[in-house]
Amino acid sequence: MRVLMIQTPSVEGISQERVYPIGIVLLASCLQGYGHAVSILDMNLELDPFGALREKLLAFQPAAIGLSLRNIDPLGNRSNSFITPFLATVHWITTILPKAWLIVGGTGFSLFPERLMRGIPDLDYGIIGEAEVTFPALLRSLDNPPHLPGLCWRKGTRIKVSPPTTEFDMANYVAANRRLLDPVFYKGINNYVPMIGIEAKRGCELCCAYCVYPQLQGKRLRCRPPAAVVDEIESLQKDYGIERFHFTDPVLNVPRGHLEGICEEILHRKLKVRWDGFMREDHLNEKNVALFERAGCECFSFSPDGLGQEALDVLCKNLMEAEILKAAGLVAQTDVKSVYHFMVNVPGETKETSEQGIRFVEQLYELHSKKKNLGAIVLNNIRILPGTRIERMARSQGIIRADTDLLYPTYYNPSPFDTLRYQLETLTAAQKCHDEAES
Numbered sequence: 265m266r267v268l269m270i271q272t273p274s275v276e277g278i279s280q281e282r283v284y285p286i287g288i289v290l291l292a293s294c295l296q297g298y299g300h301a302v303s304i305l306d307m308n309l310e311l312d313p314f315g316a317l318r319e320k321l322l323a324f325q326p327a328a329i330g331l332s333l334r335n336i337d338p339l340g341n342r343s344n345s346f347i348t349p350f351l352a353t354v355h356w357i358t359t360i361l362p363k364a365w366l367i368v369g370g371t372g373f374s375l376f377p378e379r380l381m382r383g384i385p386d387l388d389y390g391i392i393g394e395a396e397v398t399f400p401a402l403l404r405s406l407d408n409p410p411h412l413p414g415l416c417w418r419k420g421t422r423i424k425v426s427p428p429t430t431e432f433d434m435a436n437y438v439a440a441n442r443r444l445l446d447p448v449f450y451k452g453i454n455n456y457v458p459m460i461g462i463e464a465k466r467g468c469e470l471c472c473a474y475c476v477y478p479q480l481q482g483k484r485l486r487c488r489p490p491a492a493v494v495d496e497i498e499s500l501q502k503d504y505g506i507e508r509f510h511f512t513d514p515v516l517n518v519p520r521g522h523l524e525g526i527c528e529e530i531l532h533r534k535l536k537v538r539w540d541g542f543m544r545e546d547h548l549n550e551k552n553v554a555l556f557e558r559a560g561c562e563c564f565s566f567s568p569d570g571l572g573q574e575a576l577d578v579l580c581k582n583l584m585e586a587e588i589l590k591a592a593g594l595v596a597q598t599d600v601k602s603v604y605h606f607m608v609n610v611p612g613e614t615k616e617t618s619e620q621g622i623r624f625v626e627q628l629y630e631l632h633s634k635k636k637n638l639g640a641i642v643l644n645n646i647r648i649l650p651g652t653r654i655e656r657m658a659r660s661q662g663i664i665r666a667d668t669d670l671l672y673p674t675y676y677n678p679s680p681f682d683t684l685r686y687q688l689e690t691l692t693a694a695q696k697c698h699d700e701a702e703s
């Protein structure tokens with residue numbers, strides 16, 4: 265069957281950082297293995313995304329189209345929605361190729377499956393979560409699919425959803441066939457984000473109050489063998505000259521020993537690559553910080569989220585303020601920059617916690633002041649996503665109503681601390697200016 269995989273618009277305009285759409289390239293690689301003729305379109309790469317879509321549809325004439333809805337909105341308190349261009353994409357396809365099967369998946373879809381299937385009657389099927397097994401199986405039986413994990417389908421006017429799988433065995437992981445989408449197209453676009461994502465594992469065993477990662481990938485950690493991860497990195501460097509990578513793992517440095525194994529393999533092969541990924545503070549020590557730096561870590565990215573112990577506790581971070589400061593002390597001694605993400609105006613915010621938050625930010629600047637290696641402190645309000653503890657809190661506190669449509673940007677930011685973010689941002693901007701003036 266001719267199958268076209270499309271990454272629908274996921275960034276705000278052409279100037280934004282873009283990422284290689286690893287999800288659809290992995291799926292297309294799988295489908296190729298089953299003998300399908302596949303093609304890929306990343307609309308984010310196109311100056312005229314809808315013109316490119318039309319051209320691709322007419323030239324390739326797919327019988328089935330896989331639409332990836334990765335992002336629902338840009339987060340960061342912004343109010344744009346990627347649902348609008350997604351709806352436009354569906355509309356263009358059904359106008360140009362009304363007979364093609366339309367199947368949707370991706371993280372954005374997986375968070376709102378019923379809502380989207382109900383709201384967009386042109387979607388024939390949806391698949392929640394990882395789709396390496398379900399998608400090829402669905403293509404074999406589009407007229408009358410059997411029970412498949414994660415499948416969303418229509419029965420009359422009803423939407424039926426079967427529970428997704430989070431059990432894909434990472435020992436069977438086949439690295440994406442990059443010939444299907446040349447990484448070179450993504451070179452030189454981004455200023456900050458490494459464009460190529462590498463999956464070292466799936467799954468997250470934490471239960472942070474706002475987070476959907478365990479929902480998306482399951483709670484069980486499923487690691488790829490370090491040598492296989494480094495094989496993928498090595499071949500991307502050799503074949504495409506890619507030197508910077510982002511590990512897509514929810515938390516990169518758990519379980520203990522896995523990232524260490526990857527780093528030892530990188531060093532053993534003498535690869536000169538740079539990489540980053542989100543790490544847990546309580547798993548860092550002098551030894552592994554030094555190893556990560558030697559193996560090419562170019563940024564310690566942290567998401568401690570809570571600006572103090574009360575906030576850490578309410579966000580269920582299972583992390584101590586002292587552990588964050590200890591980790592900051594360790595990474596501050598390296599020549600690698602660090603970035604910290606925090607959430608502002610979390611449930612239970614008071615005058616005291618907000619003042620503590622300000623002091624906490626100041627302490628981080630202080631720790632990093634000697635080497636001037638604090639890349640950024642990123643401050644956001646919480647985007648309320650379905651199925652999270654924060655959603656339940658927001659409902660019980662009357663911050664969202666029973667009929668609030670979470671599909672569109674909705675943040676937890678009640679008064680009276682709804683402007684706290686600006687206060688903290690002003691502080692970080694002033695600190696940055698001070699640091700730059702000194703250096």
Ligand code: B12
Nearest residue numbers: 283287330331332335336337369370394395459460461512
């Ligand atoms: C790594 C990551 C990043 C990295 C990417 C680096 C890189 N070079 O790739 C960074 C930090 C840069 C990043 C940035 C952003 N991200 Co991000 N990111 C992730 C993360 C942790 C993993 C994504 C990933 O690559 N997974 C591995 C691939 C293989 O899995 P996958 O894409 O899910 O694909 C599988 C399935 O979804 C499915 N599938 C995918 N497509 C399709 C299509 C069809 C037809 C079918 C059937 C199935 C299917 O099958 C695939 C294989 O199993 C997810 C959270 C998570 N745990 O999933 C958030 C996540 C996807 N990001 C999100 C967002 C919003 C963003 C940003 C907009 C945030 C921002 N303002 O910076 C940007 C946008 C970047 C962009 N250009 O798209 C949201 C999206 C949902 C939402 N809330 O809108 C998520 C879910 C996190 C969250 N907080 O909610 N991200």
